[in-house]
Amino acid sequence: MRRDTTTILALSTLAALALAGCSTDSSTSSAPSATAASAPHTGKDTAAAKPLSSAALSKRLLNESDLGEGYTRKRQRPAAHDDVTVIGCPALEKLGGDAATGASLEFPRKAKASFTYAGGSNSEVSEELYSDTASKLSNGIGKIFGAMASCPKYQVVSGSTAIDMATQTTTAPDLGEERWSQLLTYSAGGQRSVVKQTAIRTGNVLVIVSGSPGLVDAHLDKALDKAQGTS
Numbered sequence: 001m002r003r004d005t006t007t008i009l010a011l012s013t014l015a016a017l018a019l020a021g022c023s024t025d026s027s028t029s030s031a032p033s034a035t036a037a038s039a040p041h042t043g044k045d046t047a048a049a050k051p052l053s054s055a056a057l058s059k060r061l062l063n064e065s066d067l068g069e070g071y072t073r074k075r076q077r078p079a080a081h082d083d084v085t086v087i088g089c090p091a092l093e094k095l096g097g098d099a100a101t102g103a104s105l106e107f108p109r110k111a112k113a114s115f116t117y118a119g120g121s122n123s124e125v126s127e128e129l130y131s132d133t134a135s136k137l138s139n140g141i142g143k144i145f146g147a148m149a150s151c152p153k154y155q156v157v158s159g160s161t162a163i164d165m166a167t168q169t170t171t172a173p174d175l176g177e178e179r180w181s182q183l184l185t186y187s188a189g190g191q192r193s194v195v196k197q198t199a200i201r202t203g204n205v206l207v208i209v210s211g212s213p214g215l216v217d218a219h220l221d222k223a224l225d226k227a228q229g230t231s
Helices: 005-022 054-058 090-100 134-149 213-227
Strands: 071-073 084-087 110-117 124-131 153-158 161-169 178-188 191-202 205-211
Touching: 054 110, 054 124, 090 134, 124 213, 134 161, 134 178, 134 191, 134 205, 191 213, 205 213
Parallel strands: none
Antiparallel strands: 071 110, 084 153, 110 124, 124 205, 153 161, 161 178, 178 191, 191 205
16 A cells, blocks of 8 residues: 555655665675564653754754765655555554554654765665654654554565565664664565664754664664764
């Protein structure tokens, strides 16, 4: 079935990264194993924690100078949410049904940046920032990660390309107030690519860093510091 904005939050960037990665040889020959689950969802709201605007969030995104030499920012493409279909994951289908009736969360305050790294043929990293009340962020991203983790294998169809996916929960670093992390192995056109996605909630801001596992690990701390306005 078709995915709307809520589920596309977790799938659109990853599908784009996977398609780019699958166009070249990947050094990963098999999916890494899962190690641990995410933190429990305990987001609480405070009167002082007002959501940030999209303009404010955009100023807190990583840029080339934050990442270091060898990074180039990619031009953002127009979203094409209706082009993505998920097959073989009842939990995602159920989430999509809820979203269609307005019961699932959308994140209207958002900003995004994607980068390529010259140090590898399959090296990209993308950052997304969202702001809302702590409980909405927690519930929204928790549902998506939970739904994806409930389906070890399923398929994403993006346009005319079918991508076989394997999802595995992994340990998230002890950052922020809540955290989620997963490894997704994509297979398409005879190629395989692994994308890591780690989400950290700190107050009323949600930070999601996706891409090559090594790059996600290398830049997550900096992304969180800047999203909090501390760097």
